[in-house]
Amino acid sequence: MTRTMATEPERILLAHGGGGQLQNQLIRERILPRLKNDVLGELGDSAHLTLSSNAICFTTDSYVVKPLFFKGGDIGKLAVCGTVNDLAVSGSRPFALSLALIIEEGFEIELLDRILQSISATAECNRVSIVTGDTKTVDHGCADGIFINTAGIGIKLPNVELGLGRIEVGDKILINGTIGDHGMTIISQREGISFESPLASDCAGLAELTCRLFETVPGIRFMRDPTRGGLAATLNEIVEGSRRSVEIEERAIPVKPAVQAAADMLGFDVLNAANEGKFVAVVSPDAADECLRVCREHPLGAEARIIGQIVETRDVPLVELKTKIGGRRIVQMPYGRELPRIC
Amino acid sequence: MLDRVAQAQHTIEQACRGLDRQITVMEVCGTHTVSIFRSGIRSILPEKLKLLSGPGCPVCVTDQGYIDAVMQLADREDCLIATYGDMIRVPGSDGSLETRASRGNVKVVLSSEDALQLARDNPGRTVVFIAVGFETTTPATAVAVQEAASEGIPNFCILSGHKLVIPAMRALLSGMNDRIDAFLCPGHVSVIIGSGAFAEIVNDYHRPCVVAGFEPLQIIEGLAEICRQLAAGTAELKSIYNAVVSEKGNTAAQRITAECFEPVDGYWRGVGKIAKSTLALKEQYRQFDAFKRFGLQDKPGKEIKGCRCGEVLCGLIEPMQCPLFGTRCTPQKPVGPCMVSSEGTCAAWFKYGRRK
Numbered sequence: 001m002t003r004t005m006a007t008e009p010e011r012i013l014l015a016h017g018g019g020g021q022l023q024n025q026l027i028r029e030r031i032l033p034r035l036k037n038d039v040l041g042e043l044g045d046s047a048h049l050t051l052s053s054n055a056i057c058f059t060t061d062s063y064v065v066k067p068l069f070f071k072g073g074d075i076g077k078l079a080v081c082g083t084v085n086d087l088a089v090s091g092s093r094p095f096a097l098s099l100a101l102i103i104e105e106g107f108e109i110e111l112l113d114r115i116l117q118s119i120s121a122t123a124e125c126n127r128v129s130i131v132t133g134d135t136k137t138v139d140h141g142c143a144d145g146i147f148i149n150t151a152g153i154g155i156k157l158p159n160v161e162l163g164l165g166r167i168e169v170g171d172k173i174l175i176n177g178t179i180g181d182h183g184m185t186i187i188s189q190r191e192g193i194s195f196e197s198p199l200a201s202d203c204a205g206l207a208e209l210t211c212r213l214f215e216t217v218p219g220i221r222f223m224r225d226p227t228r229g230g231l232a233a234t235l236n237e238i239v240e241g242s243r244r245s246v247e248i249e250e251r252a253i254p255v256k257p258a259v260q261a262a263a264d265m266l267g268f269d270v271l272n273a274a275n276e277g278k279f280v281a282v283v284s285p286d287a288a289d290e291c292l293r294v295c296r297e298h299p300l301g302a303e304a305r306i307i308g309q310i311v312e313t314r315d316v317p318l319v320e321l322k323t324k325i326g327g328r329r330i331v332q333m334p335y336g337r338e339l340p341r342i343c
Numbered sequence: 344m345l346d347r348v349a350q351a352q353h354t355i356e357q358a359c360r361g362l363d364r365q366i367t368v369m370e371v372c373g374t375h376t377v378s379i380f381r382s383g384i385r386s387i388l389p390e391k392l393k394l395l396s397g398p399g400c401p402v403c404v405t406d407q408g409y410i411d412a413v414m415q416l417a418d419r420e421d422c423l424i425a426t427y428g429d430m431i432r433v434p435g436s437d438g439s440l441e442t443r444a445s446r447g448n449v450k451v452v453l454s455s456e457d458a459l460q461l462a463r464d465n466p467g468r469t470v471v472f473i474a475v476g477f478e479t480t481t482p483a484t485a486v487a488v489q490e491a492a493s494e495g496i497p498n499f500c501i502l503s504g505h506k507l508v509i510p511a512m513r514a515l516l517s518g519m520n521d522r523i524d525a526f527l528c529p530g531h532v533s534v535i536i537g538s539g540a541f542a543e544i545v546n547d548y549h550r551p552c553v554v555a556g557f558e559p560l561q562i563i564e565g566l567a568e569i570c571r572q573l574a575a576g577t578a579e580l581k582s583i584y585n586a587v588v589s590e591k592g593n594t595a596a597q598r599i600t601a602e603c604f605e606p607v608d609g610y611w612r613g614v615g616k617i618a619k620s621t622l623a624l625k626e627q628y629r630q631f632d633a634f635k636r637f638g639l640q641d642k643p644g645k646e647i648k649g650c651r652c653g654e655v656l657c658g659l660i661e662p663m664q665c666p667l668f669g670t671r672c673t674p675q676k677p678v679g680p681c682m683v684s685s686e687g688t689c690a691a692w693f694k695y696g697r698r699k
């Protein structure tokens with residue numbers, strides 16, 4: 001291995017992904033000790049798992065967030081929570097994850113360590129094991145530091161039937177807390193703006209709360225995590241999939257004042273801002289109160305609210321917002337990246 | 344708050360009943376337009392009160408000739424373009440800055456200060472700051488120019504497309520659109536120029552001018568004040584944004600702007616040439632003037648075929664009356680600038696009001 005000067009940080013070399021000694025060393029010395037479990041430790045070509053049920057959920061997601069480290073989380077935490085949450089809102093208990101790292105040549109190994117540590121802590125906290133993985137390196141300039149992919153398997157919870165087709169007029173729409181925290185944190189940090197009140201991502205694994213909900217409250221029809229595109233995108237997906245209309249109350253939607261201030265300053269609609277620790281649940285009217293109660297007993301649901309309901313469609317199904325001043329407007333599917341305004 | 348909304352609504356309804364004709368109010372600023380849509384204000388107003396969006400979105404009013412000048416600079420290897428985010432998707436005659444950005448010579452900045460820093464960090468290239476915006480953004484550009492002058496930063500310059508609000512309002516009333524009964528005047532701009540600046544519109548054209556902030560309650564109370572005046576047959580200058588706007592405005596900001604810039608005749612999309620409506624750098628700062636440094640001319644550009652942004656900006660048509668709206672021209676594939684900017688009238692209509 002190349003000797004480096006004491007002041008020069010150790011960096012990823014292309015050979016770290018080359019399948020030879022250096023890669024072996026990286027995996028055995030850096031990755032395995034962090035993510036230690038028996039299945040991963042075997043370093044086989046695939047993980048051998050025994051599941052308690054043959055009804056599973058299976059998902060994958062890639063993470064390319066910039067900056068890699070942000071208030072409230074980092075790319076590692078996000079990569080675990082994102083996939084855990086996709087499994088959780090599908091009505092399953094997350095069981096195992098895969099972890100694939102694509103690392104840019106020259107990336108500081110110390111940063112990789114921090115990310116792995118975060119992955120390890122988050123996985124443990126969410127009671128999920130990382131059972132298989134892969135490491136690749138790419139030329140300097142061909143990636144932005146590090147990209148991560150995780151795939152996950154969750155064991156379906158018994159007696160939980162979810163689907164957009166189950167949604168009925170009168171159902172209530174619930175969210176487990178404030179919206180826009182992740183999106184506005186990333187944007188403001190990316191733009192180098194520091195707001196007086198500190199913003200922090202809501203990045204968190206939701207499985208414990210969702211499993212408790214599914215196990216104790218019947219009548220949950222549908223659940224989704226409003227990540228990119230925010231609440232606006234998720235509600236529009238509900239409308240599109242169920243062919244029913246949604247009506248939400250602006251004053252019922254929890255938003256932190258600092259998040260609102262940041263959104264106003266940059267000209268963003270907070271309804272479009274990403275969340276990484278939230279779910280939107282559509283629940284039958286008679287289950288709504290119980291759902292709210294269970295949520296509020298959990299730290300990740302302390303600020304849960306009923307924000308609206310499924311309503312009769314007049315002409316075309318759409319999402320309508322009753323505004324704070326008593327007006328109404330349509331909430332559209334966001335159309336991608338929003339640009340900060342200039343005055 | 345709902346009490347005050349109800350009270351304002353009542354005033355508006357009473358005025359509309361009393362006048363028994365269509366009332367046309369122009370909100371000059373794009374931020375007002377967006378707030379009006381986001382808060383659903385239109386849905387609680389009587390049919391007889393019509394709100395028109397004015398030429399208050401800096402990206403939208405910027406003439407095609409200026410955009411084409413920006414593109415010319417973006418195609419030069421020795422230039423690094425520093426621009427506000429809104430500008431990068433505005434279509435020029437041949438592509439947009441976004442298509443150039445993939446080559447790495449376009450950087451989105453949030454302030455003129457960031458652009459200046461870019462110049463310090465890239466001594467080998469000339470950083471051209473795309474300086475657009477109304478009176479709110481001009482002082483910050485002026486500060487950057489003065490800083491560049493005092494530090495002696497040779498590789499920084501600006502392409503000034505800064506615009507003035509009052510000449511545009513005068514141009515509208517002097518023939519472009521005399522259906523406008525009153526103006527809801529922009530809070531941000533008024534913080535700088537002072538509410539007193541609108542007195543000439545009230546005096547010369549006898550149109551109520553009410554300065555309001557951007558909160559929905561401010562807007563609806565501003566509209567109520569306008570309706571009250573119209574019903575009474577008066578035209579007054581009034582600010583209901585007193586917590587922030589003074590009559591004289593921010594004199595320090597006005598001073599620094601005046602030190603660096605002077606008003607010259609300028610081109611506006613849809614309106615054409617307006618006398619003394621655009622700010623150019625003064626002779627003493629000519630070395631920071633990208634027009635002069637690169638021998639560019641501020642000349643009117645060719646309008647985009649079929650695009651009716653100009654008429655939208657003058658309040659002559661509503662976006663839905665443009666045949667391209669929502670079909671060939673959408674936020675994903677904008678044809679005209681009003682569909683690009685987050686504050687553009689067409690974008691706001693598309694996003695919040697299309698199906699209403």
